[in-house]
Amino acid sequence: xxxxxxxxxxxxxxxxxxxxxLVKAASLGGEVTGVLVGSDVRALAEQAGKFxxxxxxxxxxxxLGAPLPQPRVDVLASVVRDQGIDTVLFAASVLxxxxxxxxxxxxxxxxxxxxxxxxxxxxxxxxxxxxLGDSVxxxxxxxxxxxLALFRSGTFDPVETGGTAQVEDVPVQLEEHSQIATxxxxxxxxSEGPNLEEADVIVAGGRGLGGPENFTLVEGLAQAxxxxxxxxxxxxxxxxxxxxxxxxxxxxTVSPKLYVACGISxxxxxxxxxQSAGTIVxxxxxxxxxxxEFADLGVVGDVHQVVPKLTELVKQxxxx
Amino acid sequence: xxxxxxxxxxxxxNRRLDPSTKRLDRSGEGALNPFDTHAVEEALRxxxxxxxxxxxxxxxxxxxxxxxxxxxxxxxxxxxxLVSDEGAANADLVGTSRVLAAVLEREGADLxxxxxxxxxxxxxxxxxxxxxxxxxxxxxxxxxxxxxxxKARGKRQTEFGYDVIQAPLPAVVAVSDAINEPRYPSxxxxxxxxxxxxxxxxxxxxxxxxxxxTEVLALSEPPPRGDTRKIEDNGNAAEQIVExxxxxxxx
Numbered sequence: 001x002x003x004x005x006x007x008x009x010x011x012x013x014x015x016x017x018x019x020x021x022l023v024k025a026a027s028l029g030g031e032v033t034g035v036l037v038g039s040d041v042r043a044l045a046e047q048a049g050k051f052x053x054x055x056x057x058x059x060x061x062x063x064l065g066a067p068l069p070q071p072r073v074d075v076l077a078s079v080v081r082d083q084g085i086d087t088v089l090f091a092a093s094v095l096x097x098x099x100x101x102x103x104x105x106x107x108x109x110x111x112x113x114x115x116x117x118x119x120x121x122x123x124x125x126x127x128x129x130x131x132l133g134d135s136v137x138x139x140x141x142x143x144x145x146x147x148l149a150l151f152r153s154g155t156f157d158p159v160e161t162g163g164t165a166q167v168e169d170v171p172v173q174l175e176e177h178s179q180i181a182t183x184x185x186x187x188x189x190x191s192e193g194p195n196l197e198e199a200d201v202i203v204a205g206g207r208g209l210g211g212p213e214n215f216t217l218v219e220g221l222a223q224a225x226x227x228x229x230x231x232x233x234x235x236x237x238x239x240x241x242x243x244x245x246x247x248x249x250x251x252x253t254v255s256p257k258l259y260v261a262c263g264i265s266x267x268x269x270x271x272x273x274x275q276s277a278g279t280i281v282x283x284x285x286x287x288x289x290x291x292x293e294f295a296d297l298g299v300v301g302d303v304h305q306v307v308p309k310l311t312e313l314v315k316q317x318x319x320x
Numbered sequence: 321x322x323x324x325x326x327x328x329x330x331x332x333x334n335r336r337l338d339p340s341t342k343r344l345d346r347s348g349e350g351a352l353n354p355f356d357t358h359a360v361e362e363a364l365r366x367x368x369x370x371x372x373x374x375x376x377x378x379x380x381x382x383x384x385x386x387x388x389x390x391x392x393x394x395x396x397x398x399x400x401x402l403v404s405d406e407g408a409a410n411a412d413l414v415g416t417s418r419v420l421a422a423v424l425e426r427e428g429a430d431l432x433x434x435x436x437x438x439x440x441x442x443x444x445x446x447x448x449x450x451x452x453x454x455x456x457x458x459x460x461x462x463x464x465x466x467x468x469x470x471k472a473r474g475k476r477q478t479e480f481g482y483d484v485i486q487a488p489l490p491a492v493v494a495v496s497d498a499i500n501e502p503r504y505p506s507x508x509x510x511x512x513x514x515x516x517x518x519x520x521x522x523x524x525x526x527x528x529x530x531x532x533x534t535e536v537l538a539l540s541e542p543p544p545r546g547d548t549r550k551i552e553d554n555g556n557a558a559e560q561i562v563e564x565x566x567x568x569x570x571x
Contacts, residue, residue: 010480067478068485069448070458094478098460101448104413110533111413114442130542131442132335138342139538150445181457181491184473185484201570237463237477237498250461250479258570268442279568281561292550297564301553309558317562317571 001030001125004085006076006100007048007056008093009036010067011188014044017091019051020156025089026052028120033057034165035079037072039065042167049165051158056165057083061172066183069098074174077106082170086145087125089118092153092272094250100150110142113150114268134271135293153272154253196247201227202256204247204274205235208263208284208303212240217307218262224314230254232270248273263303266291283307321373321467323363324429325397326420326450327356329381329388330440342536343410344440346381352388355435357395357502359495363433364396364503366467374398378423380408380416386518393513394505400516401427405523408530415530417449422528423521424454431472434494436461447494457487460494 003025008015018034025032034053036045038060045056059075076099080088088103090096092114104111117128127140127149196202203222205215215229222229231241233248247254248270259277264270266282266289274280275294282295283306292298299306329350338345360377367373377392377400379385389400403419411419424432432454437444451458462474472493473486505513523530551560565571 069460070452073452094461094476097445098448098458101413101417101445102452102458104445104533105417105449105452108414108533111445112534113445126537131337134542136337137540137542138337138536139540141535141537143533143535175455177455177457181459181485181487183483184486186481187483188481233477233496234498237496243477243481250477258565268437268444279565279570281564283557283561287550287552292548294548295550296548297561298548298550299553299557299561300550301557306553306557306561310561313558313562314571317566 001028001087002083002085003028003030003032003087003089004076004079004083005032005034005053006088006090006096007034007036007044008091008096009038009041009044012044014047015091015093016158017093017153019048019158021089021091021151022048022051022053023159023161024118024156026161028118033083033085035059035076037064037075045167046165049163050160052161052163053165056167057170058167059170059172063174064172067095068181068183069095069102070178070181071174072099073102073106074178075170075172076103078173079170080107080146087147087149090150092150092249097150100148104148107146109146109148111148111150112140112142115149115151116155118149153249196228196230196245196252196254199228199254199256201225201258202230202247202254202277203227203260203262204230204232204264205241205262206232206264206270207234208265209235210263210304214304215241217303221260221262221307221311221314224311224318225258225260227256227258232264261291261295262307264291265289266294321367321370321431322376322427322429323366323373323431323433324376324378324424324427325356325359325363325392325433326378326446327360327388327392327435328353328379328438329385330438335440337539339539342539350384350388352391353435353439355437355439355497357392357435358497358499359433359435360392360395360397361500361502362465362495365500366431376401376427376429378420378427379403380411380419383520389518390513391505393516394509395503396509398516400518402518402520403523403526404520405530407523410532411530412532412534413443413445413449414533417446417453419523419526419528419530420450421453422526424450430489431467432492434492436494436496447492451492454492456490456492458492459485459487461496462493463496463498465493465495465499
């Protein structure tokens with residue numbers, strides 16, 4: 001097995017998700033390589049050695065500065081072909097998913113996504129994918145190489161194992177259609193805001209609140225419980241609440257003792273950011289909301305009725 | 321401007337995997353994938369803002385997908401093309417993207433829109449494979465879309481903040497569910513949908529094969545998460561939550 005792991009980086013740092021996947025790849029054996037694509041990124045390549053990469057292919061070019069997927073498909077496709085790669089692994093991210101899918105089409109290769117594990121069974125690679133709100137696990141395979149896989153974010157811990165990587169530059173040849181889209185603005189989020197990662201209690205609000213004014217309900221309950229306030233991507237994108245409070249794949253990953261989800265459907269994008277909470281309580285008026293499949297206590301009800309009452313009761317109890 | 325919107329029918333209500341095929345049981349009632357309604361809505365807004373043009377729905381699935389397509393037609397789309405063929409039943413990303421790209425090549429739309437994910441298989445990748453087959457630029461996860469001077473410009477959220485990406489048409493854009501609030505079909509729209517053109521194609525008519533490079537091997541129980549309890553609010557849900565939290569020593 002010759003494995004290639006896409007090494008995502010941001011502001012001069014390799015991303016934990018990619019490093020976790022690299023550690024997983026190393027545990028499966030075979031030749032483990034990484035690929036690093038960007039502008040002025042060669043210095044990062046050696047770090048990947050500490051997480052299990054024996055070799056890192058580097059495509060370092062000014063034209064690759066913006067984190068756009070299509071030029072990266074070009075680079076990965078030529079590495080897969082030229083280096084005899086049979087397995088390409090990605091940590092799920094906005095960028096990683098688009099590259100994996102584009103590469104699947106380019107190489108006519110099978111892509112399995114949302115995997116939480118990968119193992120060798122009787123000489124074949126088998127991935128594990130939770131389905132239907134994680135109510136069932138599906139074992140998935142590939143009809144042949146190259147095999148592509150996207151892992152659910154935060155699945156593997158990036159534990160340093162030591163070691164050094166050989167660094168090899170690869171030529172950059174971009175397809176015409178890969179150079180059409182341009183990044184014209186990159187606004188990095190401010191890092192201030194509540195420290196959600198450390199909070200013991202988080203009360204979070206979603207679209208089911210009905211409007212930004214109803215976040216006062218969430219804030220009231222959070223205050224009564226002594227917790228912090230979180231939000232879903234949908235309400236952050238809609239401008240109801242600041243980005244710094246966002247929990248999910250494109251936001252923060254949290255693991256409080258108690259997570260109270262108010263008007264949150266539990267889309268996979270949100271779930272991956274909070275599923276490791278100790279206890280999850282969900283209040284949502286839609287009985288079919290996916291969040292009820294993994295909440296410890298699910299309440300089918302109107303957040304506007306239940307949350308204010310709950311806040312009062314918690315206050316009484318804590319005051320007593 | 322001609323806009324193609326790729327939509328999918330997903331099973332309604334309680335979903336299950338068929339133990340014999342190990343695939344999603346699609347025999348029951350179906351619905352338009354809710355994430356796709358945002359893409360349909362965005363297409364309608366762009367068409368209407370441009371003062372004309374056409375919104376074409378493109379889908380692949382069982383024959384009864386026409387029900388889901390009718391809902392999108394009732395919202396205001398002009399026409400629908402469905403690829404329905406037994407030979408496409410097991411198609412995965414590679415196969416589905418090949419089939420959709422063949423239809424889209426034929427349609428030659430200025431803009432191809434996708435929703436952000438399929439509500440059934442949780443897939444959120446198809447647009448990039450289709451864009452690659454069409455050799456067109458792609459912008460994904462778009463929460464704000466503007467189209468002017470022959471260019472699409474999308475603002476989208478990533479793990480690190482917001483990006484703005486621009487691409488000249490023809491382009492492929494996947495929209496997030498934050499982009500708009502989809503309209504409900506009007507009575508007039510529902511009546512009118514019945515007479516809108518709907519075309520059904522087989523793979524041979526399209527001259528393409530579907531196929532799959534991935535396979536489902538087995539189903540298993542997930543690791544237990546402990547008991548999950550679901551209650552209906554009969555006016556005392558708040559009390560029940562407090563009791564539950566007290567039991568768990570979380571108060």
